[in-house]
Amino acid sequence: MNKQGSLTVVGTGIKIAGDMTLNTQAQIKQADIVFTVVPDKVSKQWLAKLNPNTVDMTEFYGSNKSRLITYNEMANALVESVKQGNNVCAAFYGHPGVFAYASHLAIRQLKALGYRAKMQPGISAEDWLVADLGIDPGKSGCISIEATQFLFYQRTIDPYSLLVLWQIGLVGDHTLALDKTDNYQRGLKVLSNELLKYYPSDHQVIIYEAATLALFPPRIEHIALAQLPQAKLTAISTLAIPPYQEAPLDLAVLKQLGLTPEDIDNALSIDK
């Protein structure tokens, strides 16, 4: 039997107010208390309108303090409030399960303790990237990796698919404690060199930043890969690398299936 108290984690999306689902708004309104991790005053003001009993968890952030400590403190705050019998809503910007260590941790801990805990999806930066860039990740496939992880670990990429590298404004930082994105140049140079193993230097890449305010457009900056080390980046910069070329057909597999390249071309042609 579930204990009294529950946690529902929701996402506020990227464009505050406009990106929130009806379900998310209802969860926020109906909660006993709402814990928030949102990046600006606009978002905080909107959430406080929906439910005045909000707690701003960005107060856990501290200068030169590892985010790992901060995120554990956030999870603890959520768990303790549920243990007090509250029906808690935790509202994270974007999708609450993407780059959101604290939300997953709190849900795992509460479930292990016998409490009800669940997550509702939200609109993420990746969703806006697909819409703003007009790139269908289903067309060529998509590899989506946090930029520093891509550098620190031995990862392979597929130049036939779309590559999305997140948090390039923090690339190469291992401290998880930066206050500002002003120390990425060395990491960006190393990242560029790694990418040049897969792509030609004139391959066009895109620096993308989703718009949080409808007043201003998203940042969509096309540059040659060779220019990447000189790019000016922020905490919300993402690098999107379109496929270098179309993947060649695997003739051996087609033969096993009794197919020819013409069969594939005909199936994908609208001139029938």
Add this chain to the structure above:
Amino acid sequence: MTDLLVEYVLELNSNPEALAAHEANPEQAARDFGLDEADIQLILDQDVAEIQKRCDSSPIDTKGTMIMFFKP
């Protein structure tokens, strides 16, 4: 205290009709919403830095973002 400029930003984010009116005639839309002359000028000037400051939204400040790298 509520900041009317922030309220206007919220309105544009959540109301497609308001956004369309703003895109057609930003000065009139902002005036109709009740913004004062100084805030209308910020919008007409497309003063991104100042409006972001009013919204407490700094793209280089990591306080607003959930930075993390994971072990794969």
